[in-house]
Structures are given as C-alpha cells and as structure tokens.
Amino acid sequence: MDIKDRVIRIIAEQAVLDPSDVTMESTLEDLGIDSLGLVESIFAIEEEFDISVPFNANAPNESDFDISSVASIIQGINKLVAEQS
Amino acid sequence: MKRVVITGAGTINALGRNVADTLEAMREGRCGIGELEFHDVERLSIRIGGQVKGYEPEERFNRQQLALYDRFAQFTLIAAREAIAQAGLEFSGELATRAGVVLGNSGGGMTTLDENYRSVYEAGKNRVHPFVVPKLMNNAAASHVSMEFNLKGPSFTVSTACSSSNHAMAQAFQLVHGGATPVMVTGGSESMLCFGGVKAWEGLRVMSRDACRPFSANRNGMVQGEGAGVFVFEELEHAQKRGAEILAEVAGFAMSSDASDIVMPSKQGAARTMCGAMRDARIDAAEVGYINAHGTGTAANDKTECAAVADVFGAHADKLMISSTKSMHGHLIGGTGAVELLACIMAVRDGVVAPTIGYEEPDPECALDVVPNVAREADVKVALSNAFSFGGLNAVLALRRFE
Numbered sequence: 227m228d229i230k231d232r233v234i235r236i237i238a239e240q241a242v243l244d245p246s247d248v249t250m251e252s253t254l255e256d257l258g259i260d261s262l263g264l265v266e267s268i269f270a271i272e273e274e275f276d277i278s279v280p281f282n283a284n285a286p287n288e289s290d291f292d293i294s295s296v297a298s299i300i301q302g303i304n305k306l307v308a309e310q311s
Numbered sequence: 312m313k314r315v316v317i318t319g320a321g322t323i324n325a326l327g328r329n330v331a332d333t334l335e336a337m338r339e340g341r342c343g344i345g346e347l348e349f350h351d352v353e354r355l356s357i358r359i360g361g362q363v364k365g366y367e368p369e370e371r372f373n374r375q376q377l378a379l380y381d382r383f384a385q386f387t388l389i390a391a392r393e394a395i396a397q398a399g400l401e402f403s404g405e406l407a408t409r410a411g412v413v414l415g416n417s418g419g420g421m422t423t424l425d426e427n428y429r430s431v432y433e434a435g436k437n438r439v440h441p442f443v444v445p446k447l448m449n450n451a452a453a454s455h456v457s458m459e460f461n462l463k464g465p466s467f468t469v470s471t472a473c474s475s476s477n478h479a480m481a482q483a484f485q486l487v488h489g490g491a492t493p494v495m496v497t498g499g500s501e502s503m504l505c506f507g508g509v510k511a512w513e514g515l516r517v518m519s520r521d522a523c524r525p526f527s528a529n530r531n532g533m534v535q536g537e538g539a540g541v542f543v544f545e546e547l548e549h550a551q552k553r554g555a556e557i558l559a560e561v562a563g564f565a566m567s568s569d570a571s572d573i574v575m576p577s578k579q580g581a582a583r584t585m586c587g588a589m590r591d592a593r594i595d596a597a598e599v600g601y602i603n604a605h606g607t608g609t610a611a612n613d614k615t616e617c618a619a620v621a622d623v624f625g626a627h628a629d630k631l632m633i634s635s636t637k638s639m640h641g642h643l644i645g646g647t648g649a650v651e652l653l654a655c656i657m658a659v660r661d662g663v664v665a666p667t668i669g670y671e672e673p674d675p676e677c678a679l680d681v682v683p684n685v686a687r688e689a690d691v692k693v694a695l696s697n698a699f700s701f702g703g704l705n706a707v708l709a710l711r712r713f714e
Contacts, residue, residue, distance in 0.1 A: 242375075265441040266378065272438055 229275070229307060233300050236270045250297040264293065277306045314547035315487045316713055317656065318555040319400070321393025321498075323386050324538030324640045324650050325361035329393055333650070334657050336639065337665035338686045343640050344523060344534050350429075351506040357518045360504050361536030361641025379442055380455065381420030383502040383539070386646075387452035388459060390541035391496060395460055398543035398555060400494060402461040409492040411464030412456045413483045414541075415475030415499030417645030418508060420447030425507040452500055456541075464492050473605070475499050476540065476648035477698035477706035481564040483544045484708075493549040498649035500539030509535065515574070517609050523642070525606035525635035526613050526681040528672035533607040536641025540649025559656050562693070562711040563592025569703030576612050576699050581605075581619035584705040588695060592709035597627050600691035601658040603651045604681075605699045606635020606667065607642055614676040616697065621679070632689065634667040634682040648698045652708065655694040659712040664689050 227235070231245070238245040241257040248257065254264060261283060268279050279302075281289045291306075292298035320330045325343030327333035336343065347360045368377055368385055380388065391412075402410055423446040430436045445451060450468040457466050465486055469479040476499030483497030503509070512518055512535060519532035550557055565587025569580035589596060605616055613635075621628045636654045643650055654665040663686055670683035696708045 262379075262442070269438065269441050 229304055230300050232274055233271065233303055234296065236267060236274060237296060237299070240267045240270070248296060250295070252296045254293060271303060275303065275307050277303070277310045279306060312488050313490055315484050315544050315561045316547050316550050317542050317558040317561060318545045318550050319394035319396070319398030319543030320558060320653060320656065321390035321397070322538065322540045322650055322653060323363060323389045324540070324643065325363055325536050326640050330653060333653055337636060337654055337657065338663055340666045340668045340684055340686055341639060342668055343536070347504060347509065349505055354506065355509055355513060357509055357513050357520060359521065359534055360509070361534065362504050363538055379445060381423045381446045381451060381502070383416060383420060383500050384446070384452040384455050386502060386537070386539035387414065387500040387541065388455055390498065390500070390539040391456045391460065394541045394543050395496065398545070400543065406494065407461045407463050409464045410462050410494040410496070411466040411486070411492060412453050412462050412496040413465070413467055413469065413479045414453045414456070414497065415469050415471070415477070415479035415645050415648065416449050416452060417470055417472050417475050417501060418503045419449040420451060421503045421508045422505045423447040425505040428507065456496060460496070462496060470645065471704040471706070472700035472702055473642070473644055473647060474698040474700035474704050474706045475645035477696065477708055478566060478704070480542070480544070480648065480652070480708060481566055481706055484561050484564055487544050487546050493546040495544045496541060497544055498539065498541035499646040500649070501644045501646035502537040503644060504535060504537045519608060522669045523608040523638045524669040524671060525604065525608040525638050525667050526617070526674060526677040527670045528674035530608045530610065530613065533609055533637070534641045536637070536643045536647070538640070538643055538650060539646050540653060542649070542652065557713045559659050560711045560713045562594060562709040564588050564706065564708045565591055566706045569705070571703055573703070574701050576615040577703060578615050578619045578622065580703060580705050581616055581697070581699050582623045584707045585619065585623045585695060585697065588707040588709045592711065594693050594709055594711070596624050598693045599624070599627070599631055599695055600689060601655065601664050601694040602631060602633040603654050603694065603696045604633050604635045605697045606637055608635070608637060612699070614674070616699070617677040617679050628679060632664050632680050632682050632687065634665055636665050638668040648696060648706070648708070652696055652710070655696050655710045658689070658691040658694045659710055662688055662690055664691065
C-alpha cells in the first residue's frame with residue numbers, strides 16, 4: 227500500500243467511512259472530522275509512518291502542515307516521510 | 312427546605328452489573344473478591360481485589376466513545392444509564408438547565424495514566440494518544456454523564472479519597488434540599504485496579520493478601536474494589552407529581568475534618584460526623600437501625616469506628632446493626648460510598664441488612680452486632696452510611712424509609 231492509500235485508510239477509519247468514499251478533494255469538514263478527530267488522525271499518521279507532524283491545534287493555519295484537503299494532507303505526509311526517513 | 316428522595320439507582324461492581332444483581336449478592340453474602348487479572352500482576356505482592364470480571368466495553372460503547380472513556384468513566388456511564396432509566400426522567404427545557412451531576416472520584420483515569428506511563432517510560436515511546444488528558448481527568452466521568460443526558464446545571468467532581476462519593480452525594484442533596492434544582496444525578500466511581508494503582512497501595516502496607524474481614528479479630532487489611540454507583544436525587548413533590556417510584560428519602564448528612572493525621576482515623580471525628588448527620592436529619596439516635604460502616608478491615612479503622620459508634624449511641628449501640636459490605640465488593644475508594652448506599656436502601660426499603668462476610672473471630676474492640684456472614688431481615692427505618700477518608704475528611708449520610 228502506498229502512502230496515499232495508507233493516509234486515506236486512516237482518515238476513513240476516523241470518519242467511519244469506506245476508503246472509497248474519501249476523495250482527494252474532500253475536506254475534513256466534509257468528512258465530519260472535528261478538532262478532536264483531527265488530532266487523533268494526526269496521532270495515527272505519526273504512528274503509521276513514524277514521523278513527527280508539525281501541527282498546533284491552536285493555530286492550524288500557521289502550522290507548516292496544510293490540512294485543507296485530503297490531497298494537501300497526503301502531500302504534506304509525502305514530504306515529511308522523505309525528510310524524516 | 313425541600314425533602315429529597317432517591318428515584319433511581321444504578322451500579323456496576325464486583326458483585327453485579329446492575330442494582331438487582333448487586334443486592335441479590337449482598338443478600339446472599341457472596342464475595343466478589345478474587346484473583347486480580349491485569350498486565351504485570353505477578354510483580355505485585357497484593358494480588359486480590361474486587362475486580363469487575365468478564366466486562367466487555369465494546370458491548371456498551373462504540374469505538375469513538377472508547378477512545379475517550381477511561382474505565383472509571385465507562386463504569387460511571389453504565390451506572391448512570393441504569394439510574395436515569397429507572398427514574399424515568401428525560402432532561403430537556405428548564406429541567407435540563409437546572410439539573411446537574413456531582414460525582415465522587417479519587418484516582419481519575421488511573422488505568423490511562425498507567426498505560427501511558429508504561430508506554431513512555433518502559434517502552435521508550437515518545438508519543439502518546441491525544442486523548443490522554445481528557446481521559447484521565449477526574450471530572451471526565453461527570454462531564455460525560457452531563458453530555459449523555461443533557462444535564463446543564465451545577466456539575467462537578469469531588470475528590471476526598473474514600474469519602475468522595477459521600478461528599479458528592481451530600482453536595483447533590485444540598486442543591487436539591489435548598490431548592491436550587493429539583494433533580495441531581497450523583498454518586499461516584501473508581502477504577503484503580505491496574506499495576507501502578509495497586510503498587511502504590513502496596514507501599515502503605517495496609518492491604519490484605521487474602522481477604523477483607525472487617526471487625527474480625529484476625530483481619531489483616533483492606534482489599535480494593537472498582538466500579539460505580541449512581542443515583543437520582545429528586546425533590547419529593549417533583550417526584551410525586553410525576554408518579555415516580557421512591558426508593559428512600561435522603562434525610563440529612565454531615566461533613567467534618569479530623570484536622571489531625573493524614574492517614575490515621577479519629578474516633579472524635581467519626582463520632583462528630585455521625586452526630587451531625589442525625590442532627591441535620593432530625594433523627595433520634597434510637598431510631599437508627601443500621602449503619603453501613605466505613606469498615607475497611609484495617610486494624611485502625613474498625614476499632615476506631617466501633618468506639619465512635621459506642622460513644623455516639625451509648626446503650627443503643629448494642630441494639631443497632633453495623634456491617635461492612637466492603638467484605639464483599641472491596642473498597643471502591645472514591646466510589647465506595649455510592650455502592651454502599653445501595654445496602655442502606657436495601658435495609659430501609661426491603662428490610663434486609665447486608666452482612667459482614669469473612670467474619671471469623673470476635674474482636675473485643677469491635678463488640679457490636681456486625682451482622683456476621685449472613686444477611687438478616689429487620690425492620691430498619693433509618694440507616695447511616697459512614698465514610699472516613701485518608702486525610703481525615705469525613706462524610707456521613709442519613710437515609711430514611713419513605714412511607
């Protein structure tokens with residue numbers, strides 16, 4: 227499974243959806259993931275890829291990690307995996 | 312002042328998953344204490360407890376809930392669901408804004424702490440699940456009960472070690488008694504039966520390795536339990552207007568501090584609190600038929616408590632019954648007063664007094680009718696429930712049969 231599929235699987239599990247229902251354009255809001263769900267997803271992603279995600283829930287927009295869509299999250303993870311592995 | 316009655320009760324503990332099963336076990340003098348089962352138990356010298364066995368959280372809660380609910384919060388919600396279902400109340404409109412939840416608890420999410428310390432210290436992990444804090448905070452249970460049942464009135468958690476539940480129920484009583492709200496959900500819970508929780512208690516050298524035998528001359532310490540007890544306290548007229556079944560009347564309470572020692576109990580403190588509860592409830596000492604003792608099974612508590620009862624009740628001390636149900640369900644610490652209130656309800660409502668099991672040898676320093684080993688039928692109009700905590704903070708509730 228590549229990084230994209232693994233991230234989608236984590237997000238789908240959090241949203242209690244089938245992975246096929248999670249599109250690249252989906253936002254977390256579209257998927258019904260609230261702020262607690264977001265930090266739980268980030269935790270699961272960190273565990274899955276053994277990386278550290280620079281995300282501060284106080285200032286999501288200022289974090290060096292774009293959570294505006296599934297695509298942007300996957301892009302960020304790809305970058306972090308490349309940098310941290 | 313408003314009269315306060317109990318219109319709902321719920322529990323889960325080592326004796327049963329609900330009130331009916333728990334009371335049946337108490338009537339039969341069954342022991343819920345057994346071998347502890349959890350990670351690293353073999354590294355403990357104390358390996359018994361009143362553990363809730365065969366419990367499957369997945370049957371009661373969904374995945375998202377389980378990610379947020381420590382074991383103590385799960386137990387609390389299970390007990391609260393039973394109590395509120397029995398009361399038949401739905402919280403909406405004005406009632407929702409006035410009704411609240413006050414719960415007792417001592418250790419908070421001890422299992423969550425234990426698991427996560429293990430992961431960062433022992434396994435060397437540098438990351439913990441993001442919900443560790445909302446899971447372990449002492450008020451998590453009260454907050455989740457408030458959310459599940461839409462209770463928007465005064466809500467908080469009381470932490471006074473072994474008296475936590477009695478203090479919490481005293482607060483709830485006062486809120487209804489004073490007219491601030493017609494309904495309060497109250498009680499308490501605890502779940503410290505994990506490696507770190509029991510290891511900490513081992514250090515004090517007050518725990519028994521084989522059984523909890525309150526008042527028995529060969530007693531050798533306390534045994535921990537876990538679980539929850541939750542009640543609906545309701546203003547009498549409010550309950551009568553809707554035709555609710557009334558389990559008992561909460562007649563009064565008293566609270567006090569020994570102001571003397573961080574662990575040793577005080578006869579004067581215990582005596583003052585029992586006297587205070589009777590004064591508050593306008594009960595004559597001779598009316599008290601049953602006392603649910605604090606009765607921890609330690610050398611110090613049991614003789615001190617018996618001496619206090621003898622002082623307070625004089626000749627009547629030999630006529631009343633006093634038992635410790637901790638011999639069956641263990642000491643639930645912050646939740647203990649709540650589970651023990653069930654024995655008081657059974658005494659005044661059903662006329663059955665729960666026994667002190669494991670009683671083997673009379674102790675001249677505990678020469679009261681401790682209802683040894685076998686439950687007894689008796690006409691009990693008034694019962695007291697004692698709680699005397701580490702730190703010397705005492706709380707006694709008085710229950711009266713509702714007629």
